[in-house]
Amino acid sequence: MQLLASLLYLCFFLMITPQKSDPYSHASLLNYYQTATKSEEIAQKFLSLMEKYQGKDPLKLGYKAVSHAIMAKHVWSPYAKLKYLRQSSQLFEDAVALDKQDPEVRFLRFSIENYIPRYLNMSSHLEEDKKIFMAAILRHPRSGISPETVKIMRDFLLRKELLTQQEQQQIAKLNL
DSSP states (O other), X not given: OHHHHHHHHHHHHHHXXXXXXXXXXXXXXXXXXXXXXXXXXXXXXXXXXXXXXXXXXXXXXXXXXXXXXXXXXXXXXXXXXXXXHHHHHHHHHHXXXXXXXXXXXXXXXXXXXXXXXXGGOOOTTHXXXXXXXXXXXXXXXXXXXXHHHHHHHHHHHHHTTOSOHHHHHHHHTOOO
């Protein structure tokens, strides 16, 4: 009986104790990914948060790379833009080196490189990255990618018209 009372107390205590949310949770990073391009203030918060991240998780490093690339959009100076893009590129290289097959990291890099002017020669991974994340999208839900992430990927690809006719048909068949 005392054990049951102790368990009930522990459950109640855990329910009323405010839980600190993880600023590096996947949901939080996805939110920044979707909103930081629209607001310099949000982009700066995203960059600030990701600069504090010192771990070696490939996906979080991918989002760190995204935070740098998005800042390139918001700065005026061409030098600063190039600096952010180079930092982003290096972080993506580090993330991919840690996990060459992570489809979300590959999609993140693809989505950034897609916007970089080709004359800068910083968009050399588009085809390779697309192959990896498309294979994962088409295996959904067995790919392990969350439905929300697959929807974001799908919507980006369709909105930017980055798919062949065959790929569009395959994506349309996804059960999301």
